[in-house]
Each structure stands twice: as structure tokens, then as C-alpha cells.
Amino acid sequence: MPHTDYDVVIAGGGMVGASLALSLYTRSKGSLRVLVVESFALPPLAESGLPTYRPSFDARSTALSYGSQQIYRELGIWPQLQAHQSTIAKVHVSDRGHFGSVLMTAESQGWEALGYVVENMWLGNVLLNHLRQHTNVAFLSPAKVVEIDVADGYATLSLQEGDTQRDITTQLIAVADGAESSLRSQLGIATSVSEYHQLAVIANVATEQPHKGCAYERFTERGPLALLPLVDDGSGQSRSALVWTFPDKMAEEVMAWSDSEFLAELQRNFGYRLGRLQKVGQRASFPLQLMQAEEQVRSRVVVMGNAAHSLHPVAGQGFNLALRDADSLSCLLAVAHSEKRALGELSLLQRYLASQDLDQRVTTAFSDQLTGIFSNRKPVLSVVRNLGLLLLDVTPAAKSRFVARAAGIMPGSSAESS
Structure with missing residues (x-):
């Protein structure tokens, strides 16, 4: 095995790339030589050992599943993340204008929470710090892998x-530079794309009543919406x-609405579960598609994160x-390294990839089918959908399996049965 400058180089220091670096370090007990190459300048390293938290009404956030919390706890950063996270204690799913609904709770699963919402800036800074x-673990920033x-x-x-x-030189390059990955394109890795013909609008909303740790999934005539605490x-x-x-044809219209117009339309579709909607922050929008790389591994190369698969955001998967x-x-690379195996071997x-194949297929199908079912407003499907929600709400075993899948826990795992 030839000597290389690094064991693993990660192209992309966002949340996926940084999480991969932390997992490589932790699982190998610091024995792997890792380089993270990031195109944006890194924030200053906090002298106290803890990054500074700067609250902002418009901060963008990520919903972490129960399974993700377990991973971050094993990687040693959950106590820091917990300082500024919101717990999802329950999820209410409903269909506007119809009778079906379902309430899922952490208590019914025997869990501390169904998930957690963490601001991206805080998650990123905790990881990097x-x-x-x-x-x-070395960093090169701002810089990029060009070939x-x-x-x-x-x-x-x-x-x-x-x-x-x-x-x-490196034994393995992990391509984690996002859905529009230039490195994936340069390597000639094709993608399979299914257009949803939808636009996602994201923003933070202030509500009259406290959310009390409840997340909402609401299916409307416009399209599905989610409100996360x-x-x-x-x-x-x-x-x-x-x-x-x-619908993507509404892109210009929706982004042209004033804040008061947007809040009024949201109130009409969401209802008054949180009282009056009082303020909406800066809005952003992007087109939605299901994208999957047709190759995720090659000799010396692995494609990760959104460069490998990009899903609909409403399901939070x-x-x-x-x-x-x-x-x-x-985990696999750490064991291989301890056995002095070449980390970039295709086998x-x-x-x-084989170990993750079922998870990827089931999660992608779960996200895609959930989106399709609740984006379709045909009357017959609406009746079936709402009967399904009612049945799910009164069938504990089915509800528990649904919650476990949404939490990123595969059937038969110890976490599911705990």
C-alpha cells in the first residue's frame, strides 16, 4: 500500500462533511489522517472551547431525528448541541378541509423526543469547533478540490x-460538495432526477401561542407544509x-406576496393551532426534485450527502x-484501517454501499411516497388518505412503525424495540 499524504480527504466542510470528519476521528480513535477542504472561510476557533451562540430570528435550522441524536451522542457533541436545540415532543399530521389526522408522541414510543431542531449555524460551529x-483532522479553507x-x-x-x-495524495476522497456537485460532474457520475414541479418556501414564523414542542405536518390545497418548533x-x-x-408555476406570485399577504394565506391554510401568526422572517425558495447519483462509490472515491441523494424537505429525511x-x-473504514487495509478499495x-442500500431505498421511497400521497388533491385519493390517517391514529403498532421510520430507525433494530 503506497504512502499517501492523508487517509481520507473530504471535499466539502458543510454539515455532512464535518459530521463525516468527526465520525472518522471518533470511530478510529484519532488514528486516521483526515483533511477537510472547504470553499468558505472557517469562523475563528473559540478560545473557550465553545462556539459563540448568536440568536437570530431568521436563523435556518435542521430537524435531527431520534436516530441522529443517538449518533451525535456517541460522537461526543450532543451535550453542546443540546444547549441550543428545541425538542420535538409530538407531531400532529392533518389534511386541511378533511377529517383525518394523527398525533404521534415521544411518550408513546418510550423516547425522550421524536426529534430535535437545531439551528444550522450552531450545529456547524459546534462540529467545526x-x-x-x-x-x-486538518482543514484547508478557503480552498477547493479542482481535479x-x-x-x-x-x-x-x-x-x-x-x-x-x-x-x-489520499487513500480515499469523499465528495460532499452538495447537490450541484462539480466534482461529481467532473468524474462523469450521472444522476437520476425526478421533478416534483414544486417550489419550497422556507421562513421562520412567530406565533401568538407557544409551540410546546409540537411539530406540525399539514397538507393543503397548495401543497404540504411543515412547522417545526x-x-x-x-x-x-x-x-x-x-x-x-x-406548485412551481406559483413561484413568482408567492415570493412577490407582502409579509401580511403571506401570513394571511398561511393562517388560512394552517388554522389557529398556535393562535395568530404574528411575524414572518426572511423568505427563501428553491425548486424541488428527487436526485440520486447513479454511482456512489468507485475505486478511491465515495459520494456523500446531497451529492449522493437529495430528497423532498417536508419529510425531513x-x-x-x-x-x-x-x-x-x-465505522467500516475505522475497522479496515486497524487491519491495515487500503481504505479506497472498491470491494x-x-x-x-451494501450496508446502507436498504436504508437509502426505504428512506427515499418513504419520503417520495409521502410527498406524492399528500400533494395529490384528487377527491378519491383524499378520502383514502384521510381514512389512512384515521386508521394510523387508532392502530398503535402501525403508528409506532411509522414513527420509527420517520425517526431513521430501521425495522428490527434494537432502538425500535426499546
Whole structure:
């Protein structure tokens, strides 16, 4: 096995790339040499060992499943993340204008929570701050991998750092540079894309009544919407994170609405479960599609995160699936490294993909089918859908399995039966 500069290089230092680096460090007990290459400048390292939390009404957030919380607890950062997270104690699912609904609770599962909502800035800073205290995890930022050349036993990467370009070698390159991955395209890895012909609008909303840890999934004539509980931003107002889908032909109209028009339409569709909707923050929008890379592994190369699979956001499955992928890969690489095996061997990477295949297929299908079922407003399907919600609500075993799947726990696992 030839000597290389690094064991693993991660192209992309976002939440997936940083989580992969932390898992590699933890699972290998610091024995793997890891480099994270990130195109944006990193924030200063906190002298206290803890990043600074700066509350903002408009902060973007991520819903972490119960399964993801278990992973971050094993990786040692959950106590820090917990300082600024909102617990999802229950989820209420309903269909506007119809009788069907279902309430899912953590208590009924015997769990502390169904999930948690963490602001992206806090999650990212906790990950990076924790990693940068370990010498075997190096960072190159701002910089990017501009070319990958795979040889027998290693990969050579061309790095661009400012005006300087240089080459390094690694046993394995993890491509985690997002859904529009330039490296995936450069490698000639094709993607399979299914257009939802929908637009997602995201924003934070202040509500008259406190959310009390309840998340809402509401299916409307426009499209499905989700409201996730957020921590107080310091102003004393209760906040929830909104993801609302619309037909893509409404893109210009929706983004042109004034805040009062947007709140009025949201109130009409969501109702008064949280009282009056008092304020909406900065809105952002993006088109929705299901994207999957047709190859996730090659000799010396693995594709991760949104570069590997990008899902509909309303079901909240995308990042949690990526985190499970990252931890599964890290566990396998740590064992291989201890056995002095080459980390970029195709047979080893195929083992990783085989171990995650069922999870990826089931999670993708769960997200895609849930979106399709609740985006279709045909009267006959509406009746079937609402009967299904009623049946789910009165069938504890079926509800428990549904909750476990949404929490990222595969059937038959010890967590499901706990």
C-alpha cells in the first residue's frame, strides 16, 4: 500500500462533511489522517472551547431525528448541541378541509423526543469547533478540490488555494460538495432526477401561542407544509420553522406576496393551532426534485450527502440519511484501517454501499411516497388518505412503525424495540 499524504480527504466542510470528519476521528480513535477542504472561510476557533451562540430570528435550522441524536451522542457533541436545540415532543399530521389526522408522541414510543431542531449555524460551529481541537483532522479553507486523478492504490487531488495550486495524495476522497456537485460532474457520475414541479418556501414564523414542542405536518390545497418548533431567539416570541411547498408555476406570485399577504394565506391554510401568526422572517425558495447519483462509490472515491441523494424537505429525511451514511462508512473504514487495509478499495466501498442500500431505498421511497400521497388533491385519493390517517391514529403498532421510520430507525433494530 503506497504512502499517501492523508487517509481520507473530504471535499466539502458543510454539515455532512464535518459530521463525516468527526465520525472518522471518533470511530478510529484519532488514528486516521483526515483533511477537510472547504470553499468558505472557517469562523475563528473559540478560545473557550465553545462556539459563540448568536440568536437570530431568521436563523435556518435542521430537524435531527431520534436516530441522529443517538449518533451525535456517541460522537461526543450532543451535550453542546443540546444547549441550543428545541425538542420535538409530538407531531400532529392533518389534511386541511378533511377529517383525518394523527398525533404521534415521544411518550408513546418510550423516547425522550421524536426529534430535535437545531439551528444550522450552531450545529456547524459546534462540529467545526470540536474537530479543530484534534490534530489528526486538518482543514484547508478557503480552498477547493479542482481535479481528481485515480491511480493504483491512491488518488491524487489538485487543490486550489487562492492563487496557489498544489497536489496531494489520499487513500480515499469523499465528495460532499452538495447537490450541484462539480466534482461529481467532473468524474462523469450521472444522476437520476425526478421533478416534483414544486417550489419550497422556507421562513421562520412567530406565533401568538407557544409551540410546546409540537411539530406540525399539514397538507393543503397548495401543497404540504411543515412547522417545526424552534428555540426562543431571545426576544420572547415563540418561533417555528416553516417549509411550505407550492406548485412551481406559483413561484413568482408567492415570493412577490407582502409579509401580511403571506401570513394571511398561511393562517388560512394552517388554522389557529398556535393562535395568530404574528411575524414572518426572511423568505427563501428553491425548486424541488428527487436526485440520486447513479454511482456512489468507485475505486478511491465515495459520494456523500446531497451529492449522493437529495430528497423532498417536508419529510425531513435528507440530512438524517446522510448522517447515517457518514457514520456507517466511518465505522467500516475505522475497522479496515486497524487491519491495515487500503481504505479506497472498491470491494470495501461496495460493502459500505451494501450496508446502507436498504436504508437509502426505504428512506427515499418513504419520503417520495409521502410527498406524492399528500400533494395529490384528487377527491378519491383524499378520502383514502384521510381514512389512512384515521386508521394510523387508532392502530398503535402501525403508528409506532411509522414513527420509527420517520425517526431513521430501521425495522428490527434494537432502538425500535426499546
